Amino acid sequence: MRFSVFIPDNLERPAPVLYHLSGLLCSEQTFIQKSGFQRWASHYRIVVVSPDICPRVIYDVEKHEIEAKGLSCYVNAVKKPWNKNYQMFSYVNEELPNIIQENFNIDKDRQSIMGHSMGGHGALISALKNPGKFLSVSAFAPVCNPSRSPDERLLLECYLGDDPETIEEWDPTCLITKYKGPELNILIHQGKNDKHQRDLKLENFANACKKAGIAASINLEEGYDHGFYFISSFMEQHFHHHSKFLCDSF
Amino acid sequence: MRFSVFIPDNLERPAPVLYHLSGLLCSEQTFIQKSGFQRWASHYRIVVVSPDICPRVIYDVEKHEIEAKGLSCYVNAVKKPWNKNYQMFSYVNEELPNIIQENFNIDKDRQSIMGHSMGGHGALISALKNPGKFLSVSAFAPVCNPSRSPDERLLLECYLGDDPETIEEWDPTCLITKYKGPELNILIHQGKNDKHQRDLKLENFANACKKAGIAASINLEEGYDHGFYFISSFMEQHFHHHSKFLCDSF
Numbered sequence: 001m002r003f004s005v006f007i008p009d010n011l012e013r014p015a016p017v018l019y020h021l022s023g024l025l026c027s028e029q030t031f032i033q034k035s036g037f038q039r040w041a042s043h044y045r046i047v048v049v050s051p052d053i054c055p056r057v058i059y060d061v062e063k064h065e066i067e068a069k070g071l072s073c074y075v076n077a078v079k080k081p082w083n084k085n086y087q088m089f090s091y092v093n094e095e096l097p098n099i100i101q102e103n104f105n106i107d108k109d110r111q112s113i114m115g116h117s118m119g120g121h122g123a124l125i126s127a128l129k130n131p132g133k134f135l136s137v138s139a140f141a142p143v144c145n146p147s148r149s150p151d152e153r154l155l156l157e158c159y160l161g162d163d164p165e166t167i168e169e170w171d172p173t174c175l176i177t178k179y180k181g182p183e184l185n186i187l188i189h190q191g192k193n194d195k196h197q198r199d200l201k202l203e204n205f206a207n208a209c210k211k212a213g214i215a216a217s218i219n220l221e222e223g224y225d226h227g228f229y230f231i232s233s234f235m236e237q238h239f240h241h242h243s244k245f246l247c248d249s250f
Numbered sequence: 251m252r253f254s255v256f257i258p259d260n261l262e263r264p265a266p267v268l269y270h271l272s273g274l275l276c277s278e279q280t281f282i283q284k285s286g287f288q289r290w291a292s293h294y295r296i297v298v299v300s301p302d303i304c305p306r307v308i309y310d311v312e313k314h315e316i317e318a319k320g321l322s323c324y325v326n327a328v329k330k331p332w333n334k335n336y337q338m339f340s341y342v343n344e345e346l347p348n349i350i351q352e353n354f355n356i357d358k359d360r361q362s363i364m365g366h367s368m369g370g371h372g373a374l375i376s377a378l379k380n381p382g383k384f385l386s387v388s389a390f391a392p393v394c395n396p397s398r399s400p401d402e403r404l405l406l407e408c409y410l411g412d413d414p415e416t417i418e419e420w421d422p423t424c425l426i427t428k429y430k431g432p433e434l435n436i437l438i439h440q441g442k443n444d445k446h447q448r449d450l451k452l453e454n455f456a457n458a459c460k461k462a463g464i465a466a467s468i469n470l471e472e473g474y475d476h477g478f479y480f481i482s483s484f485m486e487q488h489f490h491h492h493s494k495f496l497c498d499s500f
Contacts, residue, residue, distance in 0.1 A: 036286040036482065232286065 003051040003096065004028040005104065008042040014107035016246035017100065018239075020050040021092065021119030021126075024071050027052040031116075034228040040239035044247055047106055051096055053088045074115075074122025075170050077159035086159060089170075093126055093133070112242045114138040116231055117196070120188070121146065124172040124205075131181025135245035138187040138238045140231050141194055144205035145173035151199055173201070173208045186216035187241040189234045191224025217241075253301040253346065254278040255354065258292040266360035266496035267350065268489075269376075270300040271342065271369030274321050277302040281366075284478040290489035294497055297356055301346055303338045324365075324372025325420050327409035336409060339420075343376050343383070362492045364388040366481055367446070370438070371396065374422040374455075381431025385495035388437040388488045390481050391444055394455035395423035401449055423451070423458045436466035437491040439484045441474025467491075 007015075018041070022031055028050040031037065041048045054072040077086040101108050113134045115123035120142025127137035146152035147167045160166050168174040186209070190202050202218065209216045224230040257265075268291070272281055278300040281287065291298045304322040327336040351358050363384045365373035370392025377387035396402035397417045410416050418424040436459070440452050452468065459466045474480040 033284055033478070036289075038479075038482075039286075228283070229288075232288075 001051065001053070001091065001096075002028065003049060004032050005100070006032070006038055006041050006048040006050075007104070008045050008047070011045055011047070013105045015045065015047045015105065016110035016112075017047040017049060017104075017106045018242055018246065019092070019096075019111065019113045019123075019126075020048060021074060021113070021115030021122040022050065022052065022054075022072055023115075023117035023119050024073070025054070026072065026116070026119070027054060030228070034232065035235055036232045037235050037239070040236050044239050044243040046239070046242065046246055047100075047104065049096070049100055051092060053091065071155065072118055072122075073155065073159060074118070074125060075156065075159050078166065079157075079159055079161045082159050088122075089125070089129075092122060093130060110135060110246050112136040112138075112246055114140075114238055114242070115142065116140040117200075117226065118143050121172065124186075125170055125175065127184055127186075128172060128175040128179055131179070136185035136187070136242050138241055140188075140234065140238075141190045141196065141200055141226050142172070142188060142202070142205075143200055145171060145201035147171040147174060148204060149199045149201055173205045176205070176208050176214060177212050179212065179214065184214060184216070185241075185245055186214075186218075187238060188216065188218045189230075189237070190218075190220055191226065191230045192220050192222050193224060194226045194230075196226050251301065251303070251341065251346075252278065253299060254282050255350070256282070256288055256291050256298040256300075257354070258295050258297070261295055261297070263355045264357035265295065265297050265355065266362075267297040267299060267354075267356045268492055268496065269342070269346075269361065269363045269373075270298060271324060271363070271365030271372040271376075272300065272302065272304075272322055273365075273367035273369050274323070275304070276322070276366070276369075277304060280478070284482065285485055286482045287485050287489070290486050294489050294493040296489070296492065296496055297350075297354065299346070299350055301342060303341065321405065322368055322372075323405060323409060324368070324375060325406065325409050328416065329407075329409055329411045332409050338372075339375070339379075342372060343380060360385060360496050362386040362388075362496055364390075364488055364492070365392065366390040367450075367476065368393050371422065374436075375420055375425065377434055377436075378422060378425040378429055381429070386435035386437070386492050388491055390438075390484065390488075391440045391446065391450055391476050392422070392438060392452070392455075393450055395421060395451035397421040397424060398454060399449045399451055423455045426455070426458050426464060427462050429462065429464065434464060434466070435491075435495055436464075436468075437488060438466065438468045439480075439487070440468075440470055441476065441480045442470050442472050443474060444476045444480075446476050 076089045113123045120139030326339045363373045370389030
């Protein structure tokens with residue numbers, strides 16, 4: 001498994017850490033080359049870890065196969081053949097943080113999580129299924145309600161089977177109605193020109209937050225789409241958000 | 251011919267313009283996706299134009315052919331078959347600026363130029379061969395003295411033939427000894443871990459500037475290589491430099 005770790009200069013030790021989860025077809029390289037996050041990680045002195053969880057060699061992009069092959073999806077598979085090794089929720093929430101804690105001088109009590117698109121889904125379910133583990137969570141154009149979105153549901157069914165209750169256990173909009181725990185400190189941005197917005201279902205998540213009485217900063221931005229120019233434009237705001245919970249000095 | 255134009259919001263009109271020239275195997279896409287220049291172009295309100303001059307379809311990267319095919323080199327070819335269409339100096343210095351002036355509300359008296367690697371060579375020769383045309387010039391790890399560098403010389407000979415005097419007409423270190431004109435306002439950065447530094451010959455250019463009594467800010471940076479992390483790290487300084495000559499308000 002491949003992951004990137006960005007360690008700013010002049011770091012206080014042990015340092016806070018922010019996990020970043022990539023979108024369905026992206027890798028850690030997309031994030032480190034195109035988002036410009038390094039400037040803000042340096043400014044706020046936060047260690048940033050970005051895993052690539054995608055078994056990329058199998059997926060045939062040219063055939064546009066909607067199969068569970070070669071996609072980044074942050075669930076623990078229960079359906080064969082994926083159930084043996086595709087335990088990505090456990091990897092991102094347990095195995096990887098343990099590796100980071102054992103090898104870098106970071107503060108395990110100060111960690112937050114962010115992600116883009118399906119990685120935004122991963123960030124939200126990580127925060128929702130681990131109350132108190134992450135001090136804050138943010139997402140760019142996250143998949144918010146996959147059980148109500150045909151394409152996203154089909155994808156999750158590849159790993160999870162078609163039992164509705166199982167699917168709902170991995171759905172941020174369903175999970176937030178049952179959430180009990182400390183403040184989640186949620187920040188979300190989505191572009192108004194995002195061609196995936198009908199699949200993302202951010203409005204369902206926003207309504208569920210309101211009903212559950214959970215505060216969330218949810219922002220729709222004029223003129224932006226689903227891509228990396230959108231992400232790099234709002235990266236500073238996301239780091240500023242996380243810094244409020246991760247860093248004493250800001 | 252393909253080029254990118256970045257137009258900041260809230261622009262004064264007519265606006266100053268900064269040209270960016272890409273390296274040998276890069277295109278305008280590399281620059282707009284990886285350099286993060288947009289933040290600084292917005293901040294200083296400068297229109298940024300980045301051409302792709304590379305006849306890419308012909309070059310076979312896998313064979314590592316060192317031929318004149320598919321490379322970005324900012325000279326006017328005199329040797330067949332390139333002399334017919336490969337007039338890249340004229341394209342970058344005359345044809346493209348005319349297209350920009352005709353189609354965008356820019357101030358032709360406030361333009362500057364920058365570039366990376368072979369594009370840095372292009373920026374320097376553009377400033378040196380057009381006294382007064384560009385108010386400032388900057389380069390990341392530019393090719394500085396190709397007539398004294400075997401690989402770069404071989405490349406230029408593909409377009410220019412092997413007459414030494416002709417080659418020297420396209421060599422920044424040779425050109426600067428003969429320069430007569432207004433202040434050039436040169437800024438250059440190069441990484442100390444740049445594996446191409448023996449080919450770039452920045453020290454020869456620095457010495458020639460000193461001998462000619464021409465001021466230049468030349469900076470060697472510890473720990474940086476030839477790549478886009480280096481460029482994005484110093485992009486702010488380059489925009490700040492150009493803004494001093496392009497913008498009234500900074």
